[in-house]
Amino acid sequence: MSLRVTEKLRSLLIPSTRVVVFTGAGVSAESGIATFRGAHALWSNFRIEDYATPQAFLADPLKVWEWYNWRRREILKTDPNSGHLAICEFEQYFKDFTLITQNVDGLHDRAGNQKILKLHGDIWETRCPLCGDSAIDNDARGEPLPPLCRCKGRMRPGVVWFGESLSEVIYEHAVSSAKNSELFFSVGTSAEVYPAAVLPSLAKQHGAYVVEVNIEKTSAADFADETLLGKSGEVLPEILKYFAAG
Ligand code: BJW
Ligand code: ZN
Secondary structure, three states, X not given: OOOOOOHHHHHHXXXXXXXXXXXXXHHHHOOOOOOOOOOOOHHHHOOHHHHOOHHHHHHOHHHHHHHHHHHHXXXXXXOOOHHHHHHHHHHHHOOEEXXXXXXXXXXXXXXXXXXXXXXXXXXXXXXXXXXXXXXXXOOOOOOOOXXXXXXXXXXXXXXXXXXXXXXXXXXXXXXXXXXXXXXXXXXXOOOOOOOHHXXXXXXXXXXXXXXXXXOOOOHHHHOOOEEEXXXXXXXXXXXXXXXXXX
């Protein structure tokens, strides 16, 4: 693809620029992972209330676990795409770089990013609501379901459901990175879920140059300085071409 990159954006693509990349499910779409909203997306086939709330888990933990284990198995069939790999290069290039993701799929980790603020948790983590014990279960076995903790508590997926608070430490870190950034990329997110969705506008209010990368404009386009329309797996590698050599 050929991308029109403005002079302004080019001038910011130097290692000393403080950069945030904020990602959503669209970044993993080209790996074959369903997004949440839109045609053929998760929430058009499954009701949020039945799978992604604490009430759903209390009512039927087995059903919720079976759903998460199905999603884990689907993710295991995939690999990071060229968008994830480009974001890993961003981390190596910019001296002050923060990756903030709403994604729980672990593909940014597998692409090689080292520092990731996971706002909505990690689908590979299993957590005990009673004693706080947690474990990483990378092979998606997790049987027998629903898993029990040593303390006899019922383990749950380590993700953030609707109505639950985000980790305060992670969210505060994300807010300060957004406020401190000079260049903020909002990539592959509908920017509809709060409080994560405030981050692009917060960055803008604090002086960042905001660039949206998406296959269609979202509400973030109203205040973004630029919208680069296209797949993140195509747009982000194009941006790498403008990194200063050496
Ligand atoms: C591409 C592409 C390609 C496709 N290239 N792009 C203020 C106002 C109103 C409501 C609230 C509010 N504050 C809180 C709320 C309630 C709620 C909320 O926001 N609701 C809104 C939906 C209205 N928020 C919460 O409940 C949050 N908690 C909270 O606020 O705590 C305080 C509190 C406590 C008690 C009571 C009230 C408040 C928690 C939110 C947790 C979200 N969890 C999920 C599930 C995670 C676990 C799991 O995976 O199962 O997180 S929901 C789901 O949405 C997931 C995502 O991270 C999140 C965001 O979705 P995302 O990533 O943007 O995906 P999509 O599908 O929406 O968009 C994909 C985009 O990609 C599209 O734009 C495409 O065009 C694009 N695209 N292909 C580039 N190739
Ligand atoms: Zn426990």
